[in-house]
Amino acid sequence: MNKMVLIGAIMAGLLVFTAVIAPALTKYDYRAQNLSERLLPPGARHIMGTDELGRDLFSRMVYGARVSMIVGVIAVLISTIIGLLIGSIAGYFGGIIDSTAMRLVDVMLTIPTLFLILMMVVFLGPSIINIMIIIGLTSWTDIARIIRAEVMSVKKTAYVDAARLIGLGRARIIIRHILPNIMGPVFVYMTFGISGAILTESGLSFLGLGVQPPYPSWGNILTAGKDYISTAWWLVLFPGIAIFMAVFSCNIMGEGLRDRFNPRIKD
Amino acid sequence: MVCITGLKKSFIAQSPSHGRIKAVMAVDGVSFEIPGGRIAALVGESGSGKTTIARCICGLETPDSGEILYNGAPLVFDTKDKRRMVQYIFQDTFSSLNPRMKTGEILGEPLIFHFNLRGGALEEEKILLLGSVGLSGAVLDKYPHELSGGQRQRVVIARALSMRPGLLLADEPVSSLDVSVQAQVLSLLKELNEARGLSILFITHDLRVVKSLAHDVIVLKEGKIVEKGKVEDVFLRPGQDYTKLLLSCVPGAAPGPGA
Amino acid sequence: MGPNQAAIISVKGLSVDYITGPVEKLHALRNVNLEIAAGESAAIVGESGCGKTTLAYSLLKLGPKNSVLSGDIVIDGISIGAAKGEQLRGVRGKTAAMIFQDPGESLNPVFTVFQQIKEAVNAHMSPVPDDGAMRLLARGMLKDAGLDDAGRVLNAYPHQLSGGQQQRVMMAIALSCAPKILIADEPTTALDVTVQAQIIKLLLSLKKEHNLTLALITHDLNVAVMLCKRVVVMYAGEIVEDGMISGIAQAAHPYTHALFDIIPDMRSGRREFRAIPGSVPDLRYPPAGCGFEPRCPRAREKCKRIHPEMEAGARCFFPYETRRIE
Numbered sequence: 041m042n043k044m045v046l047i048g049a050i051m052a053g054l055l056v057f058t059a060v061i062a063p064a065l066t067k068y069d070y071r072a073q074n075l076s077e078r079l080l081p082p083g084a085r086h087i088m089g090t091d092e093l094g095r096d097l098f099s100r101m102v103y104g105a106r107v108s109m110i111v112g113v114i115a116v117l118i119s120t121i122i123g124l125l126i127g128s129i130a131g132y133f134g135g136i137i138d139s140t141a142m143r144l145v146d147v148m149l150t151i152p153t154l155f156l157i158l159m160m161v162v163f164l165g166p167s168i169i170n171i172m173i174i175i176g177l178t179s180w181t182d183i184a185r186i187i188r189a190e191v192m193s194v195k196k197t198a199y200v201d202a203a204r205l206i207g208l209g210r211a212r213i214i215i216r217h218i219l220p221n222i223m224g225p226v227f228v229y230m231t232f233g234i235s236g237a238i239l240t241e242s243g244l245s246f247l248g249l250g251v252q253p254p255y256p257s258w259g260n261i262l263t264a265g266k267d268y269i270s271t272a273w274w275l276v277l278f279p280g281i282a283i284f285m286a287v288f289s290c291n292i293m294g295e296g297l298r299d300r301f302n303p304r305i306k307d
Numbered sequence: 308m309v310c311i312t313g314l315k316k317s318f319i320a321q322s323p324s325h326g327r328i329k330a331v332m333a334v335d336g337v338s339f340e341i342p343g344g345r346i347a348a349l350v351g352e353s354g355s356g357k358t359t360i361a362r363c364i365c366g367l368e369t370p371d372s373g374e375i376l377y378n379g380a381p382l383v384f385d386t387k388d389k390r391r392m393v394q395y396i397f398q399d400t401f402s403s404l405n406p407r408m409k410t411g412e413i414l415g416e417p418l419i420f421h422f423n424l425r426g427g428a429l430e431e432e433k434i435l436l437l438g439s440v441g442l443s444g445a446v447l448d449k450y451p452h453e454l455s456g457g458q459r460q461r462v463v464i465a466r467a468l469s470m471r472p473g474l475l476l477a478d479e480p481v482s483s484l485d486v487s488v489q490a491q492v493l494s495l496l497k498e499l500n501e502a503r504g505l506s507i508l509f510i511t512h513d514l515r516v517v518k519s520l521a522h523d524v525i526v527l528k529e530g531k532i533v534e535k536g537k538v539e540d541v542f543l544r545p546g547q548d549y550t551k552l553l554l555s556c557v558p559g560a561a562p563g564p565g566a
Numbered sequence: 567m568g569p570n571q572a573a574i575i576s577v578k579g580l581s582v583d584y585i586t587g588p589v590e591k592l593h594a595l596r597n598v599n600l601e602i603a604a605g606e607s608a609a610i611v612g613e614s615g616c617g618k619t620t621l622a623y624s625l626l627k628l629g630p631k632n633s634v635l636s637g638d639i640v641i642d643g644i645s646i647g648a649a650k651g652e653q654l655r656g657v658r659g660k661t662a663a664m665i666f667q668d669p670g671e672s673l674n675p676v677f678t679v680f681q682q683i684k685e686a687v688n689a690h691m692s693p694v695p696d697d698g699a700m701r702l703l704a705r706g707m708l709k710d711a712g713l714d715d716a717g718r719v720l721n722a723y724p725h726q727l728s729g730g731q732q733q734r735v736m737m738a739i740a741l742s743c744a745p746k747i748l749i750a751d752e753p754t755t756a757l758d759v760t761v762q763a764q765i766i767k768l769l770l771s772l773k774k775e776h777n778l779t780l781a782l783i784t785h786d787l788n789v790a791v792m793l794c795k796r797v798v799v800m801y802a803g804e805i806v807e808d809g810m811i812s813g814i815a816q817a818a819h820p821y822t823h824a825l826f827d828i829i830p831d832m833r834s835g836r837r838e839f840r841a842i843p844g845s846v847p848d849l850r851y852p853p854a855g856c857g858f859e860p861r862c863p864r865a866r867e868k869c870k871r872i873h874p875e876m877e878a879g880a881r882c883f884f885p886y887e888t889r890r891i892e
Contacts, residue, residue: 206417
């Protein structure tokens with residue numbers, strides 16, 4: 041296990057841990073407003089300070105971590121499943137099926153993703169579930185292409201030929217012989233996908249199109265925070281660092297995994 | 308037993324020197340027979356079409372034209388039983404086994420698919436198969452990368468044998484193995500032919516092996532048959548210049564200059 | 567090698583370990599001693615895992631990063647272990663050139679043949695010839711390597727050439743700086759048999775013409791004997807036999823004997839295959855006695871316990887009787 045994967049995994053692990061035991065960590069309700077304690081800097085009673093409605097920032101941050109985690113993981117799962125379906129069918133069958141699938145990918149790529157996401161949110165309404173699904177539905181093109189390329193290359197191997205020589209059906213060949221051997225690059229992609237999804241969700245929430253108040257998301261904490269940047273720096277700094285850490289840990293894990301899965305070049 | 312007539316197969320290839328796309332005639336009208344119970348060696352250099360011919364016979368490629376008859380009937384793999392009849396052993400021992408499957412599962416797959424073996428009967432058959440290729444049951448739990456080249460090749464042979472084929476196509480099965488191990492695998496193939504009457508089409512570029520292993524030899528050059536016949540005849544009295552050239556180039560065929 | 571001839575390659579007590587785990591080591595080479603005189607040709611033969619490739623690469627300090635070397639290697643008077651930077655580069659390519667098994671992989675696919683010859687010459691010659699002179703030089707080298715349409719080949723990219731042509735180009739590049747030593751790692755293994763015969767012929771003539779010292783690494787005994795009078799046989803990381811061997815009659819060590827024995831004989835009517843039973847020892851745990859003992863038909867109790875040293879050219883307590891040609 042190389043260093044990068046380890047560091048990334050530890051950082052991500054910490055974030056996940058805090059998210060999971062959120063209730064145990066917070067003595068304040070993240071929704072509890074206390075207008076007499078607005079905009080308090082970090083101190084003994086509120087370790088990250090309070091926001092513009094007197095809510096404890098630390099509690100909101102920790103629950104916000106849950107949002108980021110869930111959205112990140114589920115959105116990526118959705119996009120990976122779509123990518124697997126399209127990519128493996130295109131890669132295995134080739135010919136007209138492949139061309140059609142690739143044209144579909146091309147069409148998806150011509151539509152500006154951000155615009156598409158925004159449109160969908162406006163039409164379907166902002167909510168955590170909608171956001172996960174929307175992000176998942178709009179980010180499968182990269183993984184589909186990667187899987188298609190991997191499937192095409194594995195298809196040429198002798199062991200796939202051997203499976204055909206046994207007379208096994210196509211589904212069995214794809215599921216038992218091809219897919220298990222392409223998972224390396226897929227895991228790498230998924231890791232990067234999580235950080236991308238977290239960023240997208242944060243962005244949407246920041247714009248007010250993601251998680252709606254009073255539910256906290258690092259992005260919507262920043263929405264309010266931006267107005268108080270010069271006076272209540274903690275409202276910007278902490279969510280900013282959190283987003284940075286989440287994205288950084290996923291990316292560094294992804295880089296480490298990518299190195300590990302690459303065929304080693306002899307010195 | 309196997310009768311091939313007028314086999315032709317071409318591929319679209321991009322010519323490396325001109326960047327033009329053109330059709331390459333890999334196999335250009337090849338006809339020969341493999342009598343039942345005999346070992347025929349298909350000999351040629353790279354580009355001679357020998358692998359393509361084998362892939363056409365076992366159904367991995369579809370020929371452009373020509374006829375392949377198995378025991379008099381056209382060879383079409385539309386039923387499970389027909390699929391079993393012709394099996395293939397690859398050159399690269401490493402890539403012919405799924406790196407994510409243990410040997411036990413690799414051997415089990417054809418046994419379950421063709422003969423519906425389960426439980427105790429399945430395990431028994433696996434051990435028998437391993438025994439017939441000289442391996443012990445200990446390899447069942449291992450992944451391909453945990454086995455040596457010679458062991459892997461035997462697993463490949465066991466997998467092919469599990470389906471009780473009538474014809475075994477062996478494409479340079481020992482080229483990637485050490486010399487001392489080659490002999491072990493070749494002996495095995497010979498034994499399978501003698502004990503079970505298994506017909507083998509053995510593809511190789513190494514003429515040293517042909518002499519000791521094969522009954523018949525077919526010499527290929529650039530997709531066409533140059534010469535064919537019984538090994539003793541062709542090796543002792545080669546009719547064609549190309550055959551003579553091949554024989555003279557075999558290292559050790561003539562006393563070396565050893566400067 | 568006679569006592570009067572100076573050794574141009576001198577290997578003393580060379581041991582190479584590959585670090586394969588936190589405490590695990592693969593002892594790829596164990597105390598290898600080898601001397602090759604200037605102008606001599608020696609074939610280093612053995613099967614995979616015997617250490618021949620490790621030995622060849624160690625000569626020019628080309629081992630992988632996880633290898634640990636101990637012992638001395640001296641090439642043309644220069645100690646390789648101590649050599650660094652400029653001095654090491656001088657040995658590589660100028661004193662000793664190396665050609666490899668797969669020419670397709672060793673030639674840079676994005677440069678033409680001319681550009682690659684130019685790069686090699688520029689690295690070692692001074693003053694550097696100008697383009698015109700370089701072309702002439704390059705054409706000459708390619709012609710020497712048996713390439714008749716040198717003009718076309720010079721402007722071609724490696725993938726536009728056949729395997730045999732690529733190997734000739736490799737040899738031309740290797741010889742471009744007039745090295746004294748040529749190390750050839752399985753130069754014919756990836757080639758068709760007719761091309762192989764041509765390359766063997768070429769190697770023989772180039773060797774003579776340039777008075778090269780040749781270290782040939784191969785697993786093919788027939789090829790070894792065709793190119794070299796002296797054969798060095800390796801097994802389990804050690805040299806087990808070293809002498810003028812041209813056939814089974816000169817094979818003293820049982821492993822060498824077995825290697826010659828199992829070659830299918832083209833001329834005889836023999837139809838059964840002889841094999842060497844067993845397999846090579848795991849060099850993470852080298853045996854205390856003789857490495858070949860478990861597979862040896864002549865092995866006795868002593869062989870298991872005591873590690874044999876080289877005696878009269880063979881590392882064996884019970885070698886075969888031989889008819890040596892000195």
